[in-house]
Amino acid sequence: MLQIKFIVDNPDYVIERLKIKNFDAKDIVYQITELDKEKRELQKEIENLKARQNTLAKQIGLLYKQGKKDEAEHAKKESMDLKERIKELEAKFDPLDKKLFELVVQLPNIPHKDVPAGRDETDNEIIREGGDKPAFDFEPLPHWELAAKYDIINFELGTKLTGSGFPVFKGKGAVLQRALISYFLDKARDQGFMEYVPPFMVNEATAFGTGQLPDKEGQMYRTLLDDFYLIPTAEVPLTNIYRDIILEEKQLPVKLTAYTPCFRREAGSYGKDVRGLNRVHQFDKVEIVQIAHPDNSYEVLDEMVEYVESLVQSLGLPYRIVRLCGGDLSFTSAMTYDFEVYSAGQDRWLEVSSVSNFETFQSNRMKIRFRPNGEKKTRLVHTLNGSALALPRIYAAILENYQTQDGIKIPDVLVPYTGFDIIK
């Protein structure tokens, strides 16, 4: 969430910048400004009364020791009156404070100045393209047909076991999945990311920390008896590892990675977008997270984009990198690059990674701070994360792009991980 002080000090800027996200913040910002003012005044009054109360309490103790009962009783009377008054003021303060919080939480992150204006994904800006689309002397099949043909993914079986959107991988199909995970993790480790195996379920505080709550409540699966959330991405547990932590400047950047399954309800999705692996409720992903110094977080973002690009290139998939326009940017992000790979069987670009800088939006919630060298006052860090990579669509693109009439070839870099070079 944004910092209240920043909103109050720069109301026009906040309103203006959020227009880029097609978010009309005028009413909320105005209310925040008013409520914050009221809150401060009340707070000052309450604190003054409390200060007096504290003084009295100390005096009363002394007076009793000195045997000055009358004076003590007198002070007691004053203190009781103060208590009443404080109670009244706090009855006003608490709802005010709560309301203020509810308002602040509704404001999305402010987009970076380089984020292009735009309504939706059609206004995104293509930054780079790479790789060559494969050529076929036959009609390439979509991955769901290939999956059936080679018996490596069974979508219907997943429906039987759980529901739609829970594919079952089988045989060499399962091995390919595992190979991709291992490959991505090894690459991340070589790049300096510390590998974790975090919990796949988190509590409410953790889900709030990275911004899934209250914004995306309906997108997460929730356990009935223990009230946990199934993680929609490893970003959630990984970033929260550093919740309420104050780092030393020299510890930055912190680089984390994890493989986890991801669970998403994807309420409201339908149609051709959800065919096969295009959109599923459970999928595997290797995530990279960085906790960075605010002064160089955009260099870190570039570095992460280059890293993800190297992964996609190593798999030999045609790709393009797009910078999301304001309208397509997520609630929590200040800047996001999406990676799309071309998948021949569907003749479509599929989104396989999203790399974002959240600046202080998450760290303000999680209170992740660092202490600048030699300084006493702490500063909020910037948090960044990216998929490196999300498996289903990469998997789909491999099937579709590497299909031959003899079978599906395995990209060279994966062969050491699969132990075979073709699925037939």
Added chain:
RNA sequence: GGAGAGGUGGCCGAGUGGUCGAAGGCGGCGGUCUUGAAAACCGCUGUGGGCGGAAGCCCACCGGGGGUUCGAAUCCCUCCCUCUCCGCCA
């Protein structure tokens, strides 16, 4: 799941109603000493918020929330968590 014990500052640990934001130790930082280091000694060493130009003053926080009291780390209620034993179990 049952029974018991307990949650205090970066860590260990004292504190069971009143100058306690919290003894003592460890760690860390600065200094004295030393060619340098160690040792010893001295000093400093939580976070957030409010007011102030600053020095500083004030408020809150001893797992979370609520209560009793003039006054709560300390008493009561409740939730969460940890440990030990038993049960169950990959």
